[in-house]
Amino acid sequence: MSAALTSLDPHLKRLVDEGFELALNNSHLIVHGIPYVTRARALARGILTCALSLDAATGLTATPQLDHTMYFAGEMPCHRDGSPMVNIVNSSCRQRCGELDVDHYLSSKPEVTQRYDNIYDKVVAYERMIGGAARSLDSTANARTDARGIIANDDSPFAIPDSASARYRIGAVNRKLMGRVAIIGLGGTGSFLLDILSKTWVTEIHLYDGDQLLNHNLFRSPGSPEPALLKAFPFKVNYYAEVYARMHTGISPHPVKLTESNIGELEGFDFVFVCVDKGSARRTIAQGLLQMGIPFVDTGIGVGLEEGCLDGCARATFIRPGTPWADVARLLPFGDDNEEDAIYRADIQIAAVNSLSAVMAVMRWQRWMSYFRDERGEMNSVYMIEGNNIANRTAA
Numbered sequence: 001m002s003a004a005l006t007s008l009d010p011h012l013k014r015l016v017d018e019g020f021e022l023a024l025n026n027s028h029l030i031v032h033g034i035p036y037v038t039r040a041r042a043l044a045r046g047i048l049t050c051a052l053s054l055d056a057a058t059g060l061t062a063t064p065q066l067d068h069t070m071y072f073a074g075e076m077p078c079h080r081d082g083s084p085m086v087n088i089v090n091s092s093c094r095q096r097c098g099e100l101d102v103d104h105y106l107s108s109k110p111e112v113t114q115r116y117d118n119i120y121d122k123v124v125a126y127e128r129m130i131g132g133a134a135r136s137l138d139s140t141a142n143a144r145t146d147a148r149g150i151i152a153n154d155d156s157p158f159a160i161p162d163s164a165s166a167r168y169r170i171g172a173v174n175r176k177l178m179g180r181v182a183i184i185g186l187g188g189t190g191s192f193l194l195d196i197l198s199k200t201w202v203t204e205i206h207l208y209d210g211d212q213l214l215n216h217n218l219f220r221s222p223g224s225p226e227p228a229l230l231k232a233f234p235f236k237v238n239y240y241a242e243v244y245a246r247m248h249t250g251i252s253p254h255p256v257k258l259t260e261s262n263i264g265e266l267e268g269f270d271f272v273f274v275c276v277d278k279g280s281a282r283r284t285i286a287q288g289l290l291q292m293g294i295p296f297v298d299t300g301i302g303v304g305l306e307e308g309c310l311d312g313c314a315r316a317t318f319i320r321p322g323t324p325w326a327d328v329a330r331l332l333p334f335g336d337d338n339e340e341d342a343i344y345r346a347d348i349q350i351a352a353v354n355s356l357s358a359v360m361a362v363m364r365w366q367r368w369m370s371y372f373r374d375e376r377g378e379m380n381s382v383y384m385i386e387g388n389n390i391a392n393r394t395a396a
Contacts (some may be wrong), residue, residue: 008060009060009061011061011063011118011119011120012024012029012061012119012120014120015031015119015120015123018144019144019145019146020033020123020127020143020144020145021033021143021145025098025099025100026098026099026155026156026162026165026166026171027051027052027054027098027156027161027162027163027165027166028049028050028051028052028097028098028099028100028166029049029050029052029119029123030047030048030049030098030100031047031048031049031123031127031143032045032047033045033047033143033145034046034047034048034072034074034127034130034131034143035130035131035134035135035138035141035142035143036074036075036077036078036130036131036133036134037077037078037079037080037082037133037134037137038075038076038078038082039075039076039078039082039084040082041078041080041081041082041137043134043137043138043141044074044075045074046072046073046074046075046077046130047072047073047074047100047102048070048071048072048106048123048126048127048130049070049071049072049073049097049098049100049102050067050069050070050071050097050122051067051097051098051163051166051167051169052065052119052161052163052166053065053066053067053119053163054161054163059160059161061118061119063117063118064113064115064116064117064118065115065116065117065118065119065122066115068107068108068109068110068114068115068116068122069090069105069106069107070106070122070126071097071100071102071104071105071106072089072102072103072104072106072130073100073101073102073103074103074104075103076089076092076103076104077089077104077130077133078133079133080133080136080137085129085130085133087108088106088107088108088126088129088130089104089105089106090105090106090107091104091105092104092105093105096169096172097169098166098169098171099171106126108125108126108129110125127143131143156201157178157201157202157203157248157249157250158247158248158249159245159246159247159248159249160246160247165201173371174200174201174371175201176201176369176370176371177200177201177202177366177369177371178201178202178203179202179203179204179270179271180202180203180204180206180268180269180270181197181202181204181205181206181269181270181271181272181273181365182205182206182207182208182266182269182271182272182273183197183205183206183207183208183272183273183275184208184209184258184272184273184274184275184276184285185208185209185274185275185276185277186207186208186209186211186236186237186240186275187209187217187220187221187236187275187277187349187354188217188220188221188301188349188351188354188355189275189299189301189354189355189357189358189361190207190209190273190275190358191217191220191221191222191236191240191354192221192222192351192354192355192357192358192359193273193275193299193358193361193362194207194240194244194251195222195223195244195358196358196359196362197248197362198244198247198248198251199247199248200362200366203250204250204251204252205244205248205250205251205252206251206252206254206269207236207237207240207241207251207252207253207254208237208254208256208257208258208265209235209236209237209254209255209257210235210255210256210257211235211236212233212234212235212236213230213233213234213235213236213239214233217236219351220349220350220351220354221351221354222351222355223243226239226242226243229242229243235253235255236255237253237254237255238253238255240253241253257281258281258284258285258288259281259284260284260288263284263285263288264288264292266288266289266292266294267292269294270294270295271294271295271296271297271365271368271369272285272289272294272295272296272297273296273297273299273361273362273365274286274289274296274297274298274299275299275358277300279333279334279335280334282298282332282333282334283332283334286298286319286328286332286334287325289319290319290321290323290325290328293321293322294321295318295319295320295321295368296318296319297316297317297318297319297361297364297365298316298317298319298332299314299315299316299317299357299358299360299361300314300315300317300333300357301313301314301315301349301350301353301354301357303348303349303350303353303385304348305348310348310350310385311385311386312348312353312385313382313383313384313385314353314354314356314357314360314382314383315357315360315380315381315382315383316357316360316361316364316380316381317331317332317379317380317381318364318365318368318378318379318380319331319332319379320368323379327379327395331379331380331393353385356383360381360383364378364381376392376394377394378392378393378394379393379394379395380392380393381393
């Protein structure tokens, strides 16, 4: 959440104008300088924080706020006589809320509405409950210190506020995915890959494909067509980069075909997704990535007509740095016309199968990055439509 955006929010602006010390960190509001009474009946200052409820349409704070709870960092907040505020402290344990270590989970609902009308009312209510006891000992104890305005600290790669990470408290896990990735091939599988990656915390997404976007491509890609963008027969990478820039920053289109002469452009990437359907191109890319020590997932699908029904498979093959070339050659189809490669060269493309291959590839990358647990460490996964099963191979 940017400082420019928060300046438009009337409820956050009101808190700042009244002198509260606010910080914003990836859709979490942090309020410093909250006066409170300790068990020893001494005055101290703590921190209130919560994940912001945001309006999906405007990106501003929601009215009403959907969550009535907050967290407190500090000793146990007490009444004037030093007795704990069990009326608002739901539980006490050291835990993480966004980027802040907190000590107490607070819960206090407005009596009538059961929800705070806005974030201003929520902050003021909790400050009044905790700080009121402090002011009974010292009338000057106030969270309105006028020490500073809003401090925005948001390293999110998204073009909109990431309220999901705050809501589910998975910000630290999401950051494991930060880095530079590339998608080679923006056909059916590659476009679904971009759709999924645009919802992750990966820092940069580079798109490589030298083909134009044609009408039939839209029937095996996510979302609905953007007519205004299609009029000039755009390159696939340019079209998808513009569409997904609404969700994710750092998407860079490269309308080129990767060959032996320019494969060096991939130097420095943290991970690469290969979504090509030509064996000779797959070989060139695999050799280059292996030589540069870049881990990658190669994808493939094969769908054909059999007795009036569609059948086939979806594949995701993970190649880590240092894998012997002989093992890579056994796992990946490099031929363009031979029978062995035919299943991956079938003309039929189905969105459901393309998207499944993309999901398999993304989740393999996420396990490699320790985002998801990985107890198997497989190199090759193949989903068979007829049997509805996935066969995993841990070694070549």
